[in-house]
Amino acid sequence: MKVIPQTSSQVEVVSTASDAAIEVRSLHKSFGALEVLKGIEFHVDPGEVVCVIGPSGSGKSTLLRCINLLETPTRGKIWVSGQDVTDPDVDIDAVRRSIGMVFQQFNLFPHLSVLENLTIAQRRVLRRSRSEADAVARANLERVGLADKMTAYPAQLSGGQAQRAAIARSLSMGPDLMLFDEPTSALDPELVGDVLEVMRGLAAEGMTMMVVTHEMSFAREVADRVVFMDDGIIVEEGRPEAVLGAPQHPRTRDFLARVLNPGHRAPPLASDPTIA
Ligand SMILES: Nc1ncnc2c1ncn2[C@@H]1O[C@H](COP(=O)(O)OP(=O)(O)OP(=O)(O)O)[C@@H](O)[C@H]1O
Numbered sequence: 001m002k003v004i005p006q007t008s009s010q011v012e013v014v015s016t017a018s019d020a021a022i023e024v025r026s027l028h029k030s031f032g033a034l035e036v037l038k039g040i041e042f043h044v045d046p047g048e049v050v051c052v053i054g055p056s057g058s059g060k061s062t063l064l065r066c067i068n069l070l071e072t073p074t075r076g077k078i079w080v081s082g083q084d085v086t087d088p089d090v091d092i093d094a095v096r097r098s099i100g101m102v103f104q105q106f107n108l109f110p111h112l113s114v115l116e117n118l119t120i121a122q123r124r125v126l127r128r129s130r131s132e133a134d135a136v137a138r139a140n141l142e143r144v145g146l147a148d149k150m151t152a153y154p155a156q157l158s159g160g161q162a163q164r165a166a167i168a169r170s171l172s173m174g175p176d177l178m179l180f181d182e183p184t185s186a187l188d189p190e191l192v193g194d195v196l197e198v199m200r201g202l203a204a205e206g207m208t209m210m211v212v213t214h215e216m217s218f219a220r221e222v223a224d225r226v227v228f229m230d231d232g233i234i235v236e237e238g239r240p241e242a243v244l245g246a247p248q249h250p251r252t253r254d255f256l257a258r259v260l261n262p263g264h265r266a267p268p269l270a271s272d273p274t275i276a
């Protein structure tokens with residue numbers, strides 16, 4: 001496990017891409033005077049599942065949104081599948097097409113059936129024929145266990161079904177990697193399991209995934225690596241059993257104590273070598 005001392009002053013901009021699925025160097029993002037990302041160094045390898053955890057407001061969503069260019073970084077570089085997406089000349093639409101994004105809110109079109117929700121972007125953006133788009137959509141609905149909901153409208157789905165439809169919609173675009181931003185946070189507890197099951201399946205198939213989540217048991221079981229963010233930096237990262245089971249940094253310990261045991265705070269460890 002690495003405890004990563006990150007300060008904006010020590011960050012070095014690397015000008016070459018690597019084999020990583022996602023490579024983030026020296027990423028800063030400010031909204032006006034508010035600096036939200038303060039020099040993020042981060043990568044995801046092809047086929048890797050990385051779970052990002054951290055307190056509310058620590059910049060997790062902003063990091064995801066910078067990776068698929070929903071936000072423009074203030075400073076720093078990001079490569080996706082070797083392509084510099086922070087290059088001003090980049091084809092933003094092509095980058096976004098290669099990245100599946102699943103949000104807390106499902107953003108399905110309410111006036112379209114599930115099948116139409118899955119085919120509209122395939123036809124308009126990827127220029128697939130109706131029959132080809134339908135075939136891809138059906139296969140992906142099958143994959144998420146919703147083959148019987150093809151003709152339903154979003155209002156007729158449970159939250160868990162709607163989220164699985166949203167995942168199937170993303171998959172139908174054939175993404176190289178998938179970003180998930182708290183995909184189960186809006187769901188009733190009994191609906192969370194089905195969505196996590198679909199994500200588990202994707203991970204097992206080798207999909208590259210970056211998942212912002214509060215589901216610690218999912219992170220522990222599925223993630224290859226867990227990244228803990230706090231106040232715009234990555235504080236600690238490593239194998240899930242290390243970060244979640246034996247966190248090195250007091251901020252990680254404090255966060256996990258609050259998440260796993262709400263209402264209690266972790267006692268400080270006087271012998272902690274990472275306390276400056
Ligand atoms: N478009 C924006 N304009 C101004 N401030 C923003 C914007 N987007 C995010 N912020 C601020 O940036 C900070 C980080 O927000 P972000 O959504 O990335 O946090 P988060 O870690 O995803 O939190 P949560 O766990 O609550 O989703 C917050 O203080 C937020 O208010």
Ligand SMILES: [Mg+2]
Nearest residue numbers: 060061062181
């Ligand atoms: Mg967020």
